[in-house]
Amino acid sequence: MSDRRTRYPGPVAEAQIHPHSLVDQGFAEDAALAAVLDRYPAELFDINLYDYDDAGQVSLRTGTRGGLSGEKLLEAIKQGRLWVNLRGVETGWPELWRAAMKDFRAIQATYPGMRAVRNAGQLILSSPKARVPYHFDAAGVVLFHLRGRKRLFVYPGDEGHLPERNMEQVVARQTTEELPYRLAFENDAQVMDLEPGCALTWPLYAPHRVENLDRFCVSLSMDFQTWPSRFRNGALFTNAVLRSLGGRPRFTDRMTNPELAARWAASLALKRAGAMKSRIARFERDFEPRLGVADGAGALDGPVNSSS
Numbered sequence: 001m002s003d004r005r006t007r008y009p010g011p012v013a014e015a016q017i018h019p020h021s022l023v024d025q026g027f028a029e030d031a032a033l034a035a036v037l038d039r040y041p042a043e044l045f046d047i048n049l050y051d052y053d054d055a056g057q058v059s060l061r062t063g064t065r066g067g068l069s070g071e072k073l074l075e076a077i078k079q080g081r082l083w084v085n086l087r088g089v090e091t092g093w094p095e096l097w098r099a100a101m102k103d104f105r106a107i108q109a110t111y112p113g114m115r116a117v118r119n120a121g122q123l124i125l126s127s128p129k130a131r132v133p134y135h136f137d138a139a140g141v142v143l144f145h146l147r148g149r150k151r152l153f154v155y156p157g158d159e160g161h162l163p164e165r166n167m168e169q170v171v172a173r174q175t176t177e178e179l180p181y182r183l184a185f186e187n188d189a190q191v192m193d194l195e196p197g198c199a200l201t202w203p204l205y206a207p208h209r210v211e212n213l214d215r216f217c218v219s220l221s222m223d224f225q226t227w228p229s230r231f232r233n234g235a236l237f238t239n240a241v242l243r244s245l246g247g248r249p250r251f252t253d254r255m256t257n258p259e260l261a262a263r264w265a266a267s268l269a270l271k272r273a274g275a276m277k278s279r280i281a282r283f284e285r286d287f288e289p290r291l292g293v294a295d296g297a298g299a300l301d302g303p304v305n306s307s308s
């Protein structure tokens with residue numbers, strides 16, 4: 001067990017690169033991307049702009065889809081400093097999704113015992129200098145890289161890098177804050193450069209961050225749940241409720257499978273009863289993508305008519 005980079009059980013013991021076929025099938029070409037941007041529903045866009053201080057602490061601005069054509073929006077991403085996320089690829093781009101699921105099944109087959117019961121995808125188009133802050137995902141992830149180059153930093157999933165108290169808060173949607181981050185964590189990172197045609201996966205919950213390497217990047221981030229990950233997410237939710245009531249719940253990595261399953265079942269009842277209402281307020285939007293302005297982020301001047 002000593003080579004595992006995480007305290008959580010699961011088939012993936014450390015970050016690992018696999019081949020995929022999505023680039024060869026033409027999904028990352030300009031014409032295909034412009035067309036998908038044109039038709040993608042505006043409510044499925046997340047557009048972020050991250051800034052960092054000298055201690056590596058992040059601040060976030062968020063954008064609206066705005067009225068640019070797909071072609072112009074693509075150009076704004078290439079010129080700017082934007083991170084554009086198209087949620088719901090399962091329905092938003094079914095051809096890409098079918099091909100990605102085929103590749104996913106081949107990757108899954110290399111991990112004995114791994115069985116996803118639900119998959120979802122987000123297509124990420126990001127500017128040459130975009131960076132994604134330190135965070136964890138409450139799911140397994142396969143990151144299919146399609147275009148450009150990006151550097152992935154993957155950190156150990158121990159209490160020092162991934163405190164369960166913070167995980168509970170994220171799983172129970174009590175904060176938009178990610179995990180606490182310190183520059184000293186960099187000594188512990190597994191660093192991997194992704195080229196088009198590489199798919200990266202890492203242990204369940206492993207904290208990570210991303211730096212684009214001076215090129216416009218396209219990736220499909222596929223997250224998946226297995227029964228064990230569902231049980232553990234449910235246990236983290238239940239622990240969040242117990243903690244909010246003054247309890248001091250045990251770490252989930254010390255719980256047996258029946259204990260995790262019982263806490264997952266409890267989490268369903270607690271959610272039905274309305275425990276831990278999401279405290280994440282709707283984001284105020286700060287900008288919309290525009291060509292020829294700093295970072296590709298144009299000011300919003302009052303209520304914008306998106307037909308312009």
Ligand SMILES: [Fe+2]
Pocket residue numbers: 135136137141208
């Ligand atoms: Fe992530």
